[in-house]
Amino acid sequence: MVVRPRSPASSVDRDRRSFTRRSRLTQRLTVAVLGLAIPVLVVVSGSVGTVEVGVADAARIVIGHLAPNVPWMSDGSLTVLQDQAVWQFRLPRALLAGLAGAGLALAGAIMQVIVRNPLAEPYLLGVSSGAGVGAVLVITLGSAAVGGLPLGAAAFAGALVAGACVALTARHRSVLSPTRMILSGVALGSLFSAVTSYLTLTTEAQNVFSVLFFLLGSVSAASMGSLAVPAVAFAVACAVVGFRTRAMNALLTGDESATALGVDVNRQRGVLLVTAALLTGSIVSVSGGIGFVGLVIPHVARILVGADHRRMLPVAVLGGAAFLMLADLLSRTVAAPAEVPIGILTAVVGAPFFLWLMRRDTAAQAGLDR
């Protein structure tokens, strides 16, 4: 490295300012674009489907339900059928897609920090395979087999049991080591998948479709009520992470240097782990195992705005929401009137896009060359 003589103060100041401004600008622009895309996607989702509703009418219905005493809701310009289609079916699923995308992206970003590994994703903890066991038990043997729990609750319970098993087996002398977490997640994940496969193979043929639909993930059964649990989990997770963005940055550099920066590594890792597991479990129990989002969206956010969590997390959350809403829109339209499971679409749309992004120079800048 060439040690240059110090530049005159004025030019250094100029460099500093333009440098800081440039990185802030990219981040704000990305957040603004995604922030605008989300309401647009909500309205477009509302207008797409077998019952014909124009984009403007869809927007009017959404606004009409949110604001009191809007004239067009009672003047007969909108039919009851249109109102139902938008408010009871299309909007909940668009919102669930958005919520699941945002939540999985956040959980993925958290998991990648906890185990400090770019291959980590929300399902690493066996959460999705645990949820799979819970859901498949209900589908194949009925609610009575799991003490009368409905499918969603059984899946959530399965997710939590799996997450707890992984965390407990990964703990050694009260330390959660990243490598042990990855390995016990993989091991227990395959154990749970084996149970799911066995149950699926031995059940009647008509159940297999429901099982696959759950495992691949779907937001088609969404209702406003089903949004509540994941919405609360997401809000809590945002609050937990919001106070820890700097600690998460410190964790990126390694346990030793994070400790030296005054971060209680073991405690932060534990808190973040529970947060990610609850968030993932609440989403999976409603929308099934939608793949790809939790792994890839955090990487896309890093490539766009860098690894600092204060800049990267808002982009990942909004990007995850927009991406899944778009995927849901496509899943309803590409093979209409049939529906392609959203989990298949996320991979088909997402993989080529990510591969393209990964090969660009900015990705090398973000450290993907190693």
Place this chain on the structure above:
Amino acid sequence: MRVRFDHVSVTLGGRDVLRDVDVEIRPGRFLGLVGPNGSGKSTLLRTLYRAVAPSSGRVLLDERDVWRTGRREVARSVAVMTQETSTEFDLTVLDAVLLARVPFQRGFGRDTDADLDLAWTALERVGAADVADRPIGRLSGGQRQRVMLARALAADTPVLVLDEPTNHLDIAFQLELMRIATDLDRTIIAALHDLNLAATHCDDIAVLDGGRLVAAGTPAEALTPQVVEDVFRVAVDRLTHPRTGRPVLVFDHPGREPGGPTEHRDEIHA
């Protein structure tokens, strides 16, 4: 700020890593910690920045016991240049240096102008301001060490801990780093391998061997040929630097006859 290791012992997995180490570093002094690999240098440093708890004894910052003080509060007094940094996820150099401000800030807040100022000043001081926007993973080992040093400087703490800071560094930057450290008006503790580098730059030297403190004092008092021979199991001659007049240690294989080549040497030449 005064640092005191008060009869510190550390047992890890049933093994005594440190035994009753008692050292004090007065405010503004630069202590060099030397000893063979595995002698406990890093462990002693780690008891100061709360990574390893002593099994007995205390570590004091002025009158405060660091193990009875909050982590963040200790981190506000002690900045550390650790040996390795993980680069699985690359922060840019500037962001990596700004991590020094973690113990002083909370949550989502933007870096203050004062934080940015400290970070840039530190980067300029170590000669790495021109790579501020590069990801650290793409830097060479030596450049990365500069950035780690900049991070420790940007914390702006009264105490600085350097754990083998000259690893991966070419001789020019080894000297530059020691110059930067000696110019600072802070209490510094550095684990060092190069005895001559330690002797010429540190105010005091502490020698560890097998977890025990075997010598301490000024470089001339602590680094006698006898101590070095016993601790490192090498042959030592003390020469006088022809220009500065300072003592310089030169090393050879143990058991060598003074004044002539060894048989081992002859075999190599033959």
